[in-house]
Amino acid sequence: MIELRNLSKTYNKGAVQAVKNLSLTVGTGELFGFLGPNGAGKTTTIKMIVGLLRPDTGQVLLNGMDTRGHAMAAKAMLGYCPDDPILYDKMTGIRFLSFIADAYGLSAAERGARVDELMERFEMKDALGEAITSYSHGMRQKLSLMSALIHDPQILILDEPIVGLDPRAAFALKETMKELCAKGKTVFFSTHIMEVAERLCDRVGIVSHGELVAAAPLEELRTKAGEKNATLERLFLEMTNEDVVAH
Amino acid sequence: MKTSSLINATIRGTTWFSTDGLKELGRRDRLWLLPVAGLGILVGVAVMVYMLLGVYRGLLAVGVSAGRPEMVVFYGLFISWAFLFVSSVPIVLSVLYYSNDLRFLLTLPVRPVQIVAAKALLVYGYCLPIHLLLFVPSLWLYAGAVGFSAPLVISGILSLFVTQLFPLALSILFSLGLMKVVNLSRFRVALEVAGMALAIVLLIGLQVVLSRTTIGSVTGEGSPQMLTGFAGMFATLERALPPVAWAARGFVVGSGPTPILCSLVVTAVLLALVSLLAPLNFLADVMERREMQKGRKGSASAVRAASNSAPRGIVRGLVGREWAILSSNSTFIFQAVGELLVLPLILGIYSLMIPKSILSQAMSFITAMPILSMALTALTVLMTSLTTVSATSISREGRHMALSLSLPVSGRDQVRAKLYFHLLFFATAYVVDLAILWFVFRYPLVSLVYMFPAGIGLQIVGFVVAISFDLKRPILKWTHPQQAMKNNMNAISGMGTMAGIVVIIMGPAILWVLKGGNSFLIGCGVAVVGVTLAAVLLPRLYAFADRQYGGGLEMAG
Numbered sequence: 051m052i053e054l055r056n057l058s059k060t061y062n063k064g065a066v067q068a069v070k071n072l073s074l075t076v077g078t079g080e081l082f083g084f085l086g087p088n089g090a091g092k093t094t095t096i097k098m099i100v101g102l103l104r105p106d107t108g109q110v111l112l113n114g115m116d117t118r119g120h121a122m123a124a125k126a127m128l129g130y131c132p133d134d135p136i137l138y139d140k141m142t143g144i145r146f147l148s149f150i151a152d153a154y155g156l157s158a159a160e161r162g163a164r165v166d167e168l169m170e171r172f173e174m175k176d177a178l179g180e181a182i183t184s185y186s187h188g189m190r191q192k193l194s195l196m197s198a199l200i201h202d203p204q205i206l207i208l209d210e211p212i213v214g215l216d217p218r219a220a221f222a223l224k225e226t227m228k229e230l231c232a233k234g235k236t237v238f239f240s241t242h243i244m245e246v247a248e249r250l251c252d253r254v255g256i257v258s259h260g261e262l263v264a265a266a267p268l269e270e271l272r273t274k275a276g277e278k279n280a281t282l283e284r285l286f287l288e289m290t291n292e293d294v295v296a297h
Numbered sequence: 298m299k300t301s302s303l304i305n306a307t308i309r310g311t312t313w314f315s316t317d318g319l320k321e322l323g324r325r326d327r328l329w330l331l332p333v334a335g336l337g338i339l340v341g342v343a344v345m346v347y348m349l350l351g352v353y354r355g356l357l358a359v360g361v362s363a364g365r366p367e368m369v370v371f372y373g374l375f376i377s378w379a380f381l382f383v384s385s386v387p388i389v390l391s392v393l394y395y396s397n398d399l400r401f402l403l404t405l406p407v408r409p410v411q412i413v414a415a416k417a418l419l420v421y422g423y424c425l426p427i428h429l430l431l432f433v434p435s436l437w438l439y440a441g442a443v444g445f446s447a448p449l450v451i452s453g454i455l456s457l458f459v460t461q462l463f464p465l466a467l468s469i470l471f472s473l474g475l476m477k478v479v480n481l482s483r484f485r486v487a488l489e490v491a492g493m494a495l496a497i498v499l500l501i502g503l504q505v506v507l508s509r510t511t512i513g514s515v516t517g518e519g520s521p522q523m524l525t526g527f528a529g530m531f532a533t534l535e536r537a538l539p540p541v542a543w544a545a546r547g548f549v550v551g552s553g554p555t556p557i558l559c560s561l562v563v564t565a566v567l568l569a570l571v572s573l574l575a576p577l578n579f580l581a582d583v584m585e586r587r588e589m590q591k592g593r594k595g596s597a598s599a600v601r602a603a604s605n606s607a608p609r610g611i612v613r614g615l616v617g618r619e620w621a622i623l624s625s626n627s628t629f630i631f632q633a634v635g636e637l638l639v640l641p642l643i644l645g646i647y648s649l650m651i652p653k654s655i656l657s658q659a660m661s662f663i664t665a666m667p668i669l670s671m672a673l674t675a676l677t678v679l680m681t682s683l684t685t686v687s688a689t690s691i692s693r694e695g696r697h698m699a700l701s702l703s704l705p706v707s708g709r710d711q712v713r714a715k716l717y718f719h720l721l722f723f724a725t726a727y728v729v730d731l732a733i734l735w736f737v738f739r740y741p742l743v744s745l746v747y748m749f750p751a752g753i754g755l756q757i758v759g760f761v762v763a764i765s766f767d768l769k770r771p772i773l774k775w776t777h778p779q780q781a782m783k784n785n786m787n788a789i790s791g792m793g794t795m796a797g798i799v800v801i802i803m804g805p806a807i808l809w810v811l812k813g814g815n816s817f818l819i820g821c822g823v824a825v826v827g828v829t830l831a832a833v834l835l836p837r838l839y840a841f842a843d844r845q846y847g848g849g850l851e852m853a854g
Contacts, residue, residue, distance in 0.1 A: 100703050102849045121847055125705035136700040138621045144603040145617075152614040153704040158607050169600075178600045 052076040052099065052205060052238055057108035059094050059260075068094040070260040072108070076238055076253075081231045083247035084240040085282075086257035087290055092240040093133060095257070096209050099238070100130045112205055126154065129203030133210040133240075135194035143178035143185070143193050147200055154201035161200070168196040171222050187214045195223060206230055208239035212246055224250055244283040254282065258290045303407060304415040342430060349434045357438050360531075366442055368531050371545035373435025374456060375534065377428045378541060380499055382464040382471075385424050387492035387627070389472045392416050392423075393575075410576035417571070421465060428461045439548065452547035452557050460544050460560055466567035473574060490627050490634070540564070611706055615714030616721070622693050623686070628778040629693060633686050637722060640680040640730045644737060663738065668810045670744035671820055675803040677730045678752050679796065681723045682759030685782050688791035690715045690764065691771040692781045698773050701846075708846030709839035712764065716835075719760045720753075727752045747820035754827025758798060761834040763791030768838075768845045802826055 052075070059069040069091040076082040086092045097103040099110050101117055101124065110117045110124075117124040137146055144165070151161040169175045172192040177185065185193065191214040198206065206227070212220050227237045227250065241247055247254050248268060255265040264271060271285050272278055353369050360368030393416045402412050436453055443449070535542040540563050547557030609617070623629045635642075648656065663669065694701060701711060731748060734740065766787040775781045782788070806823050810816045 097849075102699055102702050104849050118847075122705045122707055125703065128703070130703045132699060136697055138618060138625070138697065140621045140625045142603075144600045148603060148606070148609070149614045149618060150704070152608050152611050153706050155611070156608065161608065162601075166601075175600070179603075 051078045051111075051113055052082075052236055053109075053111040053114075054095070054099070055109040055111070057095065057098055057105045057110065059091075059098060059103060059106050067260050069098070069105075072257070072260070072262050074255060074262060074265055076236055078113075078236055079231050079234045080252045081227055081237045081250060082239070083251035083254040084238060084257065085242075085244070085247060085254055085286055086240075090257045090290075091260040092257055093209055094260075096130075096207055096238075096240060100128055100207055101125060126201075127204040129198035129201065129206045131191075131194050131198040131206075131208045131211055133213070135190040137182045137190060137193060137197075139183040140181065142181055143174065146182060146193065147178070147197060150197040151200050156201060164200050164202065165196075168199060171226065172196060172219055173222075188216055188219065191215055192219055199226065203235070205236045205238070208237070210241060211239055212241060212243055244281070244286060248282040256286060256289050263289050303402075303411050304418055345430060346434055349431070350438065353435045353438050356435075357442055361442065365531070366439060367545050367548050369435045370439050370456075370548050371531065371535065371541060373432045374460075374541050374544055375538065377431035378461065378464040380431060381424050381428055381461055382468050383492065383495050383499055384427065385420060385465055385468040386472055386475075388420055388423055389469050390475075392419050393469070393472070394476065408576070409579035410572060413572070413575045413579055417465075417469065417575075420469075421462070424461070424465060425458075429457065432456065432461075443550075446550050448550055448552065448557075449548050452544070455547070455557060455561065456544055460540075460564055463540055463560075463564040463567055466564070466571045469571050469575060470567070473578065476578075490631050494631070612710055612714045612717065615706070615711060616718050619690065619715060619718040622690075622697065626778045629782055632782050633722070636684045636686060637726045640677065640726075641733055643680075644733065660738075664740075667816055668807050669738060670740045670748060671803070671807050671810055671816060671823075673731075673734050673738065673740055674744075674748045674751055674820070674823070675799060675807065677727055677734065677748075678755045678759075678803070679799055680730065681727045681752070682756050682763075682795050682799070683792040684719075684723060684759075684763070685785070685788040685792070686722065687715060687719045687760050688763035688767055688788040689772075689782045689785045690718075691767040692773065692775070692785050692787060693778075694771075695773055695775055695781060698771070702849055708842030708844070711846060712768070712838060712842040715764060716757070716760055720756070723756055724753055727756060743817065744820060747817070747824040751820065751824035751827045754824065754829075754831045755799065755802070757831035758827065758834060759795040761831070761838045762795045762798065763788070765838065765841065766790045766794075768842060802830075 054072055054074045057069055057072040058067075060067050072091075072095060084092055084095070094103060098105050099112075099117075101121055104118075112124045112127060115124055138149075141149070147165055148161065151164070156164070165178075169178055172195065174189070174192055174196065177189055177193075182190065182193065191211070195208075195211060198208070208227075211223060215223060224246070227239070230237055231252075251268070253265060253267050254271070256263050264274075266274070268282055268285075271282075272280050275285055275288065277284070353373065356372055357366060357369040360366045393413065396416070399412075436456070440449060440453070540560055543556040543560040543563075545556075546552050547554075547560060549556075623633055666672070691698070728749075731745070731752070735742070767785075770787065772781060772785055772787070802823060806819050809819050
């Protein structure tokens, strides 16, 4: 479970308010899509969840554990895939995965089994022996996803994970996300692809100008908007447009 | 798109030399770097010019007595062109074929010749200060000796700004050839390091000549023979290198326009070749290079073996990660290797620089000193502790810091791995340096009882000091690797503080021995101080690291 309590974050000595008093709870076994226009505060929120940024105010709780007081334990239950893959280019894919597995304290048997499973799933069998520098953008993204999944995390945080993936890898990822949720794990991901969020998510959150303007299942959003057949894209445009007008 | 627009965009987009660049420096509160860097460069240039003037003055005297005063200009051009050719090969490769903006530029409706022109101008701009530094002192002396004349002014302007295009064009053609015969994707780092090493060898050679001439002019030894040697080489070099000879002869009154015209023609021919061949092959070369980046496939069994191998433990994994970062860039490797080899290099250079008679006198004096072992300990500790490798190891991670911070690895484990990496490199270098120094100075072997623990203890202290500055305020947002390591103020702060610590600990000990104290006992005292200090500081560093890593990416302030 992810609980964000009154999170706020500013940049440039308070000149830019990236996230404003954001509160949100994502339950165990829930697949949550985090939507918003560019610069709305999605990545800043995600970076605060995974411990890359410290909130100015507020708390992040992962499975009830405050990330500030229990940083190591919180990170151990997280899997994180950033929007732009961060990999050591001079390593081979398998060495990188071994390094990540060592960081999470996996045994040789666990690591072997996970690597086998993930490389089959993401069709990376032939590429893991190569240096990462030779990978295409999609392969880098797949390796980044594999590294986020290698320790079978309790909570998976993905920032724009579909971008750059081929249709087969995108399908594999979506299936993986659903499987994780079925196993009682939490998946939180940001995306600009409305169709993916619409088809996949139990609930979606829409953030604009650093504020959470909605967080509900799609049906509930439609009911609130009074448009029973509205697509998520239409709802998103209306909500973020109103928000812009309000500002 | 106009070529001038492309050149303008290239300069604005890749250097600080624009109003946008200065604004960005101002936004990052880094404008103060400009006067500091300017002062550093000024001091370096002044020292170099002083020494060059010493050599050129001697060459001018020899040239005048042989009736060939232009000899000094010839050597000025020769040194500059040789240096430009060697040092510009890695620059050409990196600017023309490996710069990140190529991926973007190649998609624009821009002709390859325009890209090559814009990039070549950047190379010219990077190399112009080196050329001016090496050539202007010789021109200055020559003008002072023969007076101003029309040939001198015309040849002077052409030699200052045009004819150095000859070695630059040559280096572009050489790089083109290299691209054809070597898989640069695999050997790029090695090639860049080799190019930089060759430039350093040239620089050291020049430094040796300059110093020997300076020392020789004081002692009366070395200088005349060396200058006579230069005069003898002049005729041979003139025959072997007509373009340099033509450029130099253009300065002589009465030589007519032929030499300088010849010089301009060969330069123009080379430029024409470059503008023909480089754009012709540019797209193909860049595309081929990108394709060549696809390495050979690792076998499935190797992957399986690796995935099933025993876990290494996170600290060991992080030590491997340190190597992956250091070896990811030629700038990093070159700096690290240079710092590892600094003592053997200095010993080698001094043995070449100082005339034999002076050297043997100095050796008999040094080896008889009671403070020999103590002074050698201080020297070796300084040489192996004043390093940018540890002082910038967090900055070097750059954007990869986000990965480090997202892993469940404590700050102390991260820093412990960096300490082991430091010791792997520099404790080894310390032991090797002690062995070399024993062969050179034959210090009493019993001194090793304190030299070894004192050195390792103080090295750990040096590591703690160096990395503390980088932990406090790492430079994680860098676009060029030099900003992370060479131009990183954390390195200067760390090294300066460590130098102070060594002076504070070793200085009084050396003075005590000089006043008749027992060298062995005082050395053991230094070892105890070093080891104790390391034992006291290390836990504090680990606690500091935990706090800083807990702060996330904002540890950068």
